[in-house]
Amino acid sequence: MRVLLCDDHPVYRDGLRTLLQELGLDVVAEAASGEEAVHRAAELAPDVVVMDLSMPGIGGVEATRRIVAARPETRVLALTMIEEDATMLAALRAGASGYLLKGATGAEISAALDAVGRGAVTIAPEVATGLRSGLHRPDPFPQLTPREHDVLRLMSRGRTNELIAQTLHLSVKTVRNVVSSIFLKLGVSTRAQAVATARDAGVDGH
Incomplete structure (x- = not known):
């Protein structure tokens, strides 16, 4: 092979x-x-x-x-x-x-x-x-990239940007940029709003 x-x-x-x-x-x-x-x-x-x-x-x-x-x-x-x-x-x-x-x-x-x-x-x-x-569940946020999905899920677990960076092996700056992109795509302006939107859609981080 x-x-x-x-x-x-x-x-x-x-x-x-x-x-x-x-x-x-x-x-x-x-x-x-x-x-x-x-x-x-x-x-x-x-x-x-x-x-x-x-x-x-x-x-x-x-x-x-x-x-x-x-x-x-x-x-x-x-x-x-x-x-x-x-x-x-x-x-x-x-x-x-x-x-x-x-x-x-x-x-x-x-x-x-x-x-x-x-x-x-x-x-x-x-x-x-x-x-x-x-595989059989519709994606509630199809506008998000896979990386944005991962960050949003970890945000829903209450993780800070620093912990998200460690988990996904990214820089903190990259995580901040991803979070900003998530805010824009979800039409929210705060972390709490993003988490609430995610949880309303069934994304609870677990």
Whole structure:
């Protein structure tokens, strides 16, 4: 199996490359941004792309969408720290065949790669409940991006910008910009109004 490895953290990427090679997989290239992932996938036509979703640039969800649209036979396995339902659903709707959390063991990663390589869909059990309930539930805020959904959900949990930044591996400045965009799209002017709007729509952060 030919694998393209996409992650912007060099230490994690090095460890994952070693694991995949020990499993007998051919890591044909690596990418550290969404744009680079799309370029490498088009250039090398890998069997599977292992995709971090929190990369710089267009991000992993949009990169997944472009890769699958250009070459549907390429499978994408999202391997991420993000447990939020909105991000998982966005990744699957973009064309990902699997969603795994970065705390997964080597055996779990191996099994997931084998599954998506065979054309199956595999979802981490920690987030599978959100899949069952979310795929058939209309998105109350379709105007929001996946990242904005994640931030809004964490705001609904009472998280500060600093805690949201830590959870999503973003800078505090980026979180502030996302919050401002959420305010604009929801037509509100305060954090409390945004949270109230989210909760009225059934987004309670859990």
